[in-house]
Amino acid sequence: MNIYLPDGKSLELPEQATAADAARLIGPGLAKAAIGAIADGDLYDLMKPLPSGARLRILTEKDPEYAQLFRHTLAHVMAQAVRELYRERGFSPEAVKLAIGPVIENGFYYDIDAPEPLREEDLPLIEAKMHRIVGENLPLHRFVLSRREALERYQGIDPYKTELIENLPPGEEISFYQQGDDQNGFTDLCRGPHVPSTGRIPPYFKLTSIAGAYWRGDSSRPMLQRIYGIAFSSKAELDHYLWQQEEAKRRDHRKLGQELDLFTISEEVGKGLPLWLPKGAFVRRQLEQYMYDKEQTHGYHYVYTPHIGHAKLYYTSGHLPYYKDDMYAPIEIEGEEYYLKPMNCPHHHMIYKARPHSYRDLPLRLAEFGTVYRFELSGTLSGLTRGRGFTQNDAHIYCSKAQVKGEFIRVIQLFDEVYKDFGIQDYWFRLSLPDFENNPEKFGEPGPHWEEAIAAIRAALDETGAKYVEGIGEATFYGPKLDVQARTVLGKEESVATNQLDFISGQRFGLEFTNERGEKETPVIIHRAIMGSFDRFFAFYLEHTAGDFPLWLSPTQAVIVPISDRHLEYAEEVAAELRQHRLRVEVDDRPERMNAKIRDAELQKIPLVLVVGDKETQTHTVNLRERHVKDQRTLSRAELIGEMLQRVAERR
Template identity: 45%
Template sequence: MIKITFPDGAVREYPYGSTALDIAKSISEGLARKVLAANVNGQVWDATRPIPADASLKLLTWDDTEGKSTFWHSSAHLMAEAIESMYPGVKFWVGPATENPPGFYYDMDLGGHQISDEDLRKLEAKMAELAKQNTAYQRKDISKADAIGYFTDKGDEYKLDLLGNLQDGEITFYTQGQFTDLCRGPHIPHTGFIKAVKLTNIAGAYWKGDEKNKMLTRIYGITFPARKDLEEYEALQEEARKRDHRKLGKELGIFTFDDQVGPGLPLWMPNGGIVIEELEKLAKESEDKAGYKRVVTPHIAKESLYLTSGHLPYYQDSMYPPMELEGVKYYLKAMNCPHHHKIFDAEPKSYKDLPYRLAEYGTCYRYEQSGELFGLMRVRCLHMNDAHIYCTKEQFYEEFKAVNEMYLKYFKIFGVDKYVMRLSLHDPAKLGKKYVDEPELWKETEALVRDVLIRTNTPFKEVADEAAFYGPKIDVQIWSTIGREFTLATNQVDFAQGRRFKLTFTNKDNQPETPLIIHRAPLGTHERFIGFLLEHFAGKFPLWLAPLQVKILPISDKSMEYAQTLLDSLKNADIRAEVDDRSEKIGKKIRDTELAKVPYMLVIGEKEMQEGKVAVRRQGKGDLGTKTIDEFILEARKEIKERTPNP
């Protein structure tokens, strides 16, 4: 018998070799019908895989993130089976589940075949046909020699490449129906769980993400355990298309791209410049109150700076190639931290100077792969709400807590109700390769971060092998009003760079000590955050953030002089306003202003002019009655000052 410990602490005995599905059936048949996979001792397993010894067990369903991930990865294999049946000889690279966008994809070499949107519909039908066969996903351990033989016979150079990094004992095949693939799993019990299929997009992807390699075809998809889930998803996607930041950014004159400037290098239009200024004003106000010192650093630096920081060995693929001048290599700045470390080191520090907080909206340049560029969400030039806090271990709790509180303040201002902090940890097996080789410091700093999150009741989840190379980090995940997930920013703890740069302060014992460093960027970058806000607000910015806050709409030319007087009053009150002086009917002026998503309209005719008032309309709300201009300005200024959310 084996002892199984459940999440509530209960312990039960089961026959040796029982599967998670067997255990679920012993609880209830209804539960067993929902189980997609299982978390066994912290690892996700097939629900049909025998459990060989005492273990902790969590049964995973569609309601669990790991359950969805297993469901979607299994769906990728189902799609591959459908593709192989329609395009014999196709070779597959990798087919993971994805969080953003939710679902899965598979990269493949179609051997010259082209797939159209019409073909996607045929593939969907084939996947639905295969799913109905309730075919089991079968796991098989296989030797490296046999695996190499299998894929050599198929002439599959992609899987042979993957096998090059694997050893005997860590190679498994999964088979369902007529499809077999090299895969570590896990998978759902059988294809019958997949009730609704939508293949969403066709794209190109370089093999291994390297532009020097062959371009493969990538097909994205999403599946659900019920038809109604797909219908809800499609309704959400339709709303998301209306809110697409690329579409809204163009319509509202926020940003543009130009081929001669280059891909991934946004040009901010005048309206975008206003949004940027308002966000910077918010950040500067918050940071001034929190005791940050503002600095400015160059856009380039010598190679030696990034060698000292350690970024070049770990990060070079994401940096622009160097420029060589007078025998010295210079790099475009991809991160602000090394520059800030130099500012910290420019003058002697004592414990009385700590915590020492440096802030900058620094411009950085990162060479994102062409295929990964996406509107403002993935760009090559970015303006980061960056700061670095140099503190003692004793100060760490309060400083890290204050950073999290700043995030929460911003969430409230922007109406972000759903969020989670992803605590990204290192992988001990990759020390010295992907991560700084300091095992004890990794344990200590990860414990420090976890302690803050637990003690402040901050919602978080832990993710392995996603830390920064110099320390653990928090990735801040937020959801828009329509439920779309975005990665806003990161909050990182650095135990390595202080030592690399030989940063010290004189402690209370008059001895040199290296500070801990907190990297934080609560508003992320202008690019990503404004992209999020466009979709979150559907382009309808709150009054304080709107590029144009008020539009004055004269009913006829008789009111133009009065309109100009009102405009002067609004501008004197620092309210961004314009007059619509077109010879159009008032109905069209109102409709056009609504489409332009201007928060307030002041309609004026002979009656308003005689009474010295304005007829106020609110975007999306309609008529709010008449007021004097002074009354309107007083209310609008209060709304702007308090950064009031949209009504």
Template identity: 50%
Template sequence: MVAEKSGKYEESELYRIRHSAAHVMAQAVMEMFPGEAKIAIGPPIEDGFYYDFDLPRPLTPEDLEVIEGRMREIIAGDHQYQREVLSADEAREFFADQPYKIELIEGLEEGGTDEYGESIEGPVEISVFTHDTFTDLCRGPHVEDTSNINPDAVRLLNVAGAYWRGDEQRPMLQRIYGTAWNTADELEQYLWRLEEARRRDHRRLGRELDLYSVSEGVGPGLILWHPKGGMVRKIVEDYCRAEHLEAGYEFVYSPHIGKANLWEKSGHLDWYQEGMFAPLEIEGQQYYLKPMNCPFHVEIYKSRTRSYRDLPLRYAEWGTVYRYERSGVLHGLLRVRGFTQDDAHHFCRPDQMPEEIDMALQFSLDILRAFGFENFYAYLSTRNPEKFAGTPEEWEAPTEALRASLERAKLPYQIDEGQAVFYGPKIDLKLKDSLNREWQLSTIQFDFILPERLDMTYVGEDGKEHRPYMIHRALVGSMERFMGALIEHHAGSFPVWLSPVQAILIPIADRHIEYANKVSDQLKKAGLRIEVDERSERMNAKIRDAQLQKVPYMLIVGDREVENGAVAVRLRSGEDLGALSVSDFLNRAAEDIQSQK
């Protein structure tokens, strides 16, 4: 079942409002730079709209305020949107001083691309929409009248650079992003959502919770895990390792560098060199930092003769890889230059392939669910016609095999045309977090190229040599990116089983420290991760700090608790559970940990 691209938004009133607001904005910008503003395109997007301009100078935040103010005036003028159909020649004449529009008109006339650069079939009718003094090449739809736009529900957000037609060889334009809603209240809610996303930003929480840092001294895109973040990561890894063992994987380890010749044979230097760090020279030999683990796992496979009886083999490794990413794309934990994949390779006979794909897919879903993620979207990436090994015919069966597995799993999926890796098609799993943002984590890749390039064989029942199939898969993807997703999904309030500090003991006065340490020892023996706040601070201050660190349980101990062998339990939700005996608290904690909530 292929997920339908939702046609609903495109047909909605909000879509028309945003599209119309983009036109109003373009009018305001053209008035700001009479005769000098060149307009490109301005479509509605999720949650808002943008418009691209070629202007004589960079826009400032103050300009945005002026533009926004002028937009309100235009809106208040109650101008109708009027559609008119033009011939290509008429349109060219009308937009004679707008080179970007001229280019768009060519696209419409010849067919191939529409006014947003999306591909279309055949030539289409050329229409323009006019409101007040502004006319734009546009297929619509628009609202009837600018009075349908609520001036109190429009906000310009920021300016950014954007290449004309998304092509880095072409001019860089200035893009103004804006948002528009039905009501001021909806706008407020949207702005609140943006603010909430900022509060949850893993880069901010990473610092506040002392999870990780990136040091200028070390280098961009290279992550330093601090003890707290390291603890969370270790728990994630330990859990995954145990699950892998149970699922029939074996663990391997491989080095960080390998000879140039290895990467030549694997095809990485042909297909992927621009993503690799420059080679190191050692005793006249070139070595490369590994961008992937697969060639090493293949070498392990090839270290002896394999029988059909040995298959499938499943090698798993938390392998740290290095990939060159252009400086402008680095982003916290989500786009880095060094990261650790929870990588594994299945080597199997052709007849085992469907089962191996099914297993990898199911395992992936199980693991992600364990960490609190529920909403998955699958993407099937097909052959990139510009960048693929083998022949198009060879790609057909593997692509079908992946598709069949998705059907069996009853996962809704979309096709990502041409997004495959050079060595085969893949399934990617993306998930939505608690703020409805999409994250790509899992990938399951069919590979029929490397086994041949690296000459892998097994001896079949017939005593002859056969070529195995290979699956590359990473479940959480990269530990770094997954940690980023985990931090943001839980807004830093990790479930108890993942919290680096599960409980903090808060002695009310110095005389309670001894008892706090005694309880701490007891809890540590039971396997909990505990801290004691021995600072000479007020209890209130200690609670505040523990709250800010998002510690699941705050255990307050004063005279009453010492006397009764108890702890007064406060949850980070603010809920006060009152005094519990140490063993009752342990039961409560064990339950919470067990449920992984």
């Protein structure tokens, strides 16, 4: 067969030849350096036969794909080490059943069903064995078995592998990889690719955690133990990753919330129900005020609705059958059932319905900072990011079909404006589509309304030039979903907000408007939340800024530090003047040394520290120590106020 190289040259190779054969033919240097290959765009190792006529690029340890190869092999090395550990504890090799062991971002994991649970203390033991196996430089070898042979290998021994083999599509090659021999080695059902020997694995790996994971991600199936590992090709990359982890801990909104007195969660109030302390509440109020002003100028009308609603409301909306288990239990009053509201839409629909509407009223945009309660599973709760009570930056846009695209464009533009003001640069949309095949009971039948809805959103995205990706299966039962994803400073992707196009609720609630021809028509509804929930947005933003709020948001904008008590009077005078301009300032009048006061202001991440001593008192100035700025400046009070007000106006 022929293989084509990147420079256009072709190589004549026997059938079933591998990338190792190709590299050998090119030259001994490359044969030695080769670690894998890209054939027709797919990653191959040195052991798998190449497809005839493939376009081939040989990879060395310098290529980024190298990581995928050794991470995958490390999963096998770890499985071998775990087997060994249990053998030493008196279990037979068959007692340890293996499920899947894939490569993930930064590393790998393996799902294992062990005869007795692994514990955290076992990780270093396993890791040591892994290092030994890597040091032994066991060669890897690939072989193929027939379906019958493969099944025989695992029948009655490993139900997970058996199921995997049974689920392979007919005609698919069933390959195995073996490292070492039967005495000291390990064989696994695997499609590869792998490094050619365990010695080619860089020693920069670590086992990080052990966690439960359902077999095939299905909560009705057995729970396995998952061991997570990370692996990099250099120490620098490993160190960078570890640094990132530390940084993430430092920025964790739960930690910052505690340190900066922003919010707390009390067992006595209930899990997942955050309490906003004065400083956190102040920042949240600023966010709300900002959104309120913004939405006013974008033609939204604010409404208020109660926190509970009649059961009928949720039968009408269609949520009750789907989400009953995820709602707080009903409250029975006078023989009628009420629910804590899990979302605001039905209430808003009733506001729409309260008056007849003409096409001239549309689009009608109803907004509310609506507090909702959802019975989230206890294991999913996490600070403000995932609570059981939270307040949405919610709005529903009622419009005609013809207006959908235009309204979506406005929504996308609003996102742009708001996120820009908060310095969130790296964000994009994710259009979630229905999966009719695998989840017909949720999405119903495919039809023109779905198609129209999806086309309208796509058109809006294209027209604004917004960045977006598409995903299947995550739509809601009433329409496609448009999530907003943002990348944190540390590179982690997070969901901040979610919007939906809804062509079903209008009918369910009997909403209508009179069109130009005097006919009744049903409006389409856009559910949108720019900041998602204030709780989650606040958490995201807190981590984004590491608690360094810009001046306009900071609960305390400046702390005045008098050098000694005789400067207190002047300090209060400056404070009073700033306060007249609605600037938020505090005088640190504790009987402490100025160094201690400055340190505390830094730890509290106060943007400005104003030091006043003899010089300042005499010249009616302040000495400004700005956070993250090396040098101090002395400036007049008018200059200071001017600068501060300007920064507030510019949201810096």
